[in-house]
Amino acid sequence: MQSLLALSRLIDAITARVGKAASWLVLVVVLISAGNAVVRKAFNISSNAFLEIQWYLFSAVFLLAAAYTLQKNEHIRIDLLNSKLSPRGRAMVDIVCTLLFLVPTCLLLIKFGWPMFLDAWVSGEMSSDAGGLIRWPAFLLIPLGFSLLLAQAISEIIKRLAFLAGQAADPTIGKADPHQEEHV
Numbered sequence: 001m002q003s004l005l006a007l008s009r010l011i012d013a014i015t016a017r018v019g020k021a022a023s024w025l026v027l028v029v030v031l032i033s034a035g036n037a038v039v040r041k042a043f044n045i046s047s048n049a050f051l052e053i054q055w056y057l058f059s060a061v062f063l064l065a066a067a068y069t070l071q072k073n074e075h076i077r078i079d080l081l082n083s084k085l086s087p088r089g090r091a092m093v094d095i096v097c098t099l100l101f102l103v104p105t106c107l108l109l110i111k112f113g114w115p116m117f118l119d120a121w122v123s124g125e126m127s128s129d130a131g132g133l134i135r136w137p138a139f140l141l142i143p144l145g146f147s148l149l150l151a152q153a154i155s156e157i158i159k160r161l162a163f164l165a166g167q168a169a170d171p172t173i174g175k176a177d178p179h180q181e182e183h184v
Contacts, residue, residue: 001167004158011155012071018148019068022061029057048129056138063145067152073172087170091160098153106150113142 036050069075082090119125120136127133162168 001162001165005162005168008155008158008162011151015067015071015148015152015155019065019071022064022068025057025061025064029054029061032057048127048131049133052127052129052133056133056141059138059141060145063141064148066145067148070149070152070156087172088164090172091163091170095157095160098157102153103150106146106153109146110143110150113139113146117143 032050033054036047036054040046082093085093117136117139120134120139125135127135156171159168159171163170
């Protein structure tokens with residue numbers, strides 16, 4: 001279990017680094033958007049590339065930060081069942097739901113996203129808009145983001161299994177756990 005917990009810490013460190021970097025893309029998107037608006041109004045010049053890079057970066061924020069959101073326990077949950085469970089019960093529900101829903105979803109999106117990226121890469125696919133950008137970076141975000149999310153899902157399963165085995169503290173303590181006051 002200790003080697004699995006070491007793997008979990010490595011995944012968590014990578015996720016945190018990528019998630020924090022992705023959060024800075026929000027500022028970049030805002031600056032590009034503001035700059036594009038100023039140039040368009042002041043000089044009557046516009047570029048589809050500026051519009052497209054905004055949605056590429058917006059996609060990057062969500063796809064690359066999804067794993068970080070999972071790590072911080074910030075995903076939306078249906079609290080009706082969760083609030084009535086003990087910490088051990090919540091850990092078991094998290095493991096089962098992650099294995100039944102999150103892992104298969106990630107695997108499917110990686111499986112279908114990778115060929116889309118490869119096709120765009122090999123063909124040099126470009127936006128159909130005048131002055132548009134190449135498309136492969138946007139398509140790469142799909143398998144990359146879901147691979148990070150899958151890795152973080154594995155990390156979360158490891159932490160919950162260790163908690164259930166009595167080898168680690170409750171992994172939700174100190175995170176955005178709406179039941180944290182119950183644990184104290």
